[in-house]
Amino acid sequence: MDILLSVVGFLLTIGILVAFHEYGHFWVARRLGVRVLTYSLGFGRAIYSTRRGPEAIEYRVGLFPLGGYVRMLDEREGPVDPAEQHRAFNRQSLKVRAAIVAAGPAANVVLALVFWWLMFMVGTQGVLPKVGDLAGESRLAEAGLEAGDVIRAVDGDPVITLSDLRLSLLNGAIEQQRVPLTVERDGRERELMLDLQGLDPLGGEIGRQPTDILDRVGFSLWRAPAHAEIAEVQPDSPAMAAGLEAGARIVAIDGREYQDPWALIDAIGARAGEPVRLVVETDAGRREVVVTPRATEVDGEVVGRIGVALAARPLDPEAAESMFLVQHAGPIEAMGLALERSWAMTTLTLSVFHRLLIGEASIANLSGPVAIAEYAGKSLLLGLSTFLGFLALVSLSLAILNLLPIPMLDGGHLLLYAIEAIKGGPVGAAFEEVFARIGILALGLLMVVVFYNDIARLMH
Structure with missing residues (x-):
């Protein structure tokens, strides 16, 4: 059953997110007058294909679901009828080409906002961040927290659930800060200072799941007797x-x-x-x-x-039930919460990428398709709200990943366009070929790392 849920969750996740990403390219290209030849979900041999519309656009599903593409009319790929040359992608202005390429990641950002908006309206489930017995040497104990305390805010940001606490602590640890905590004790609020300096926010060891930030600060959840x-x-x-x-x-x-x-x-x-x-x-x-x-x-x-x-x-039983929270928001409030969550996750993701690039975070924190499938299955099991939140997070991550200046990704194409704008003309074919080869190598190495991490965790 777990395997089935993981497969279903993975196919749903990748199918929805890739379809919307490619539709961003598709929609903007057609609106800007570029002729689209193929809209494909997945790569490789087609397991389903049909042609629709007056221009006979091919809509297909490939055998390998890890991605997709939109193929447009382009003179670099073959002869083009002179009457159609004005609709070829390579003939478009720099602004038009950049807009079409950027539309995919933009679509994923919009989709993430929609999913978070729906999640907050459907209702988010969470656990009250109430502290249990703490080890004397833990950072929370050193900050002065005691069993029964409820953490209400971190650095001024309200904390409602354990998920909120986890995100706030991650941001504080990445910034290597001493952060103020607002704690409710015996019905009264007090301010304490938590030292996160010198704490590895991600942890991570090859073959193991990254350690939870809550564990690293010594958080222990209060349990009803x-x-x-x-x-x-x-x-x-x-x-x-x-x-x-x-x-x-x-x-x-x-x-x-x-x-x-x-x-x-x-x-x-x-x-x-x-x-x-x-x-x-x-x-x-x-x-x-x-x-x-x-x-x-x-x-x-x-x-x-x-x-x-x-x-x-x-x-x-009432004390036990009080630990579980369900929050619902109206449409306007939910959109505000979705924007806040999107911004928080964007800054956190970029900070993690930065730490990975400068060697301050382990590559063990990278996950691939197997981990996505595992978490997709778990979130499906936990309910609609959790699955919507998972889809939003992966959609935003996909947008950020695609905007990285890596050849073969959308960000790589945008980097070439930026060079073209500065140079005053397109880059040479030889440079573009070398750039593409570097991209293939980089993506290949990345896939090896994430698959190794996924398999090593499963073996462990």
């Missing part, structure tokens, strides 16, 4: 040997009571191969059970497992 109820006992497990049964609640380990199932799991995990005394509660009362967690390797580490599946049963 809950019982750890045994939902299932695995056969031939230490728990079954000790007589534990589904429905019982584990309330204490070695004399210490727990109201946090996750902390309880960590405590058991730290006792691999050592007998532990569990206090178990049922309708018949409490009893003590001795269990020896079995040493199990998880993500390269040996931890203790007793062979049960736990369910968290909140002691106060």
Whole structure:
């Protein structure tokens, strides 16, 4: 099911974003009088093709879905009827050619705004940024935050959900700043200062997912007090040997009571191969059970497992529900939020590219089609609002990537046009050929890196 969702999500994502990108080129070219010959989604052999309209424009779907193209009448590609030469792309003015090339990325920017606008109207889901138990050496603890604090703003920017907090901290870490935090504690707001200087905002290691900025500042999410109820006992497990049964609640380990199932799991995990005394509660009362967690390797580490599946049963359901937020916005407010989100993500993406270019960020942070498919599947599973936000982010990223001055990309063509404007004439054919070869090599190397990162993460 996960694989199917990933495939469906990937095809939807690439199909929508590439179609709109190429339609930007297509629409502007036709409006400016350039004849379009082919509108293609995907490359390679056509799996679907048809011709429509008085000019018999070919609409096709290629076998390989990683991109698309719009083919226009051009004398550099073959003979052109003298009566049609004025409609050839190469005959157009510099402004017209630049407008057609820039239209693709512009279409993706517009599409990102539309998706974010729809997302905010449909309703965004999030988690309240309420702090749980913090490690004493963490940056948040050093800033003075305590369990139960709710982070309301970072550097003056309002924070509603964990996603907002993550984005604000990323921006602060990239700028290597000490940022003020507005924190709500016991119903009153106070200002604290968080030091993000010297913190790698992205982290990243070949073969592993980049580390979350929230983990690197030591953020721990507050959890409503809950019982750890045994939902299932695995056969031939230490728990079954000790007589534990589904429905019982584990309330204490070695004399210490727990109201946090996750902390309880960590405590058991730290006792691999050592007998532990569990206090178990049922309708018949409490009893003590001795269990020896079995040493199990998880993500390269040996931890203790007793062979049960736990369910968290909140002691106060209302407190647990208060951690989950759903926000809806009207059309005007949603557009304002979409513009803010677009600007924030643009500046963040450009900052990340800059750090990659100067070597301050690892290439492990680059992801490719496999990662896109994985996240597309996950966002589909989480609902329409999440998928719209994912489409918006990828659409904006596609626009920015295409505007980079790399040969073969739209930005590479715009760079050639800028040189032409300065030079007063087109660049030579030899230069353009070398430029194209460099672009093919650069894109080839980029694809090797992102595919390697994707596969290495999956293998890990």
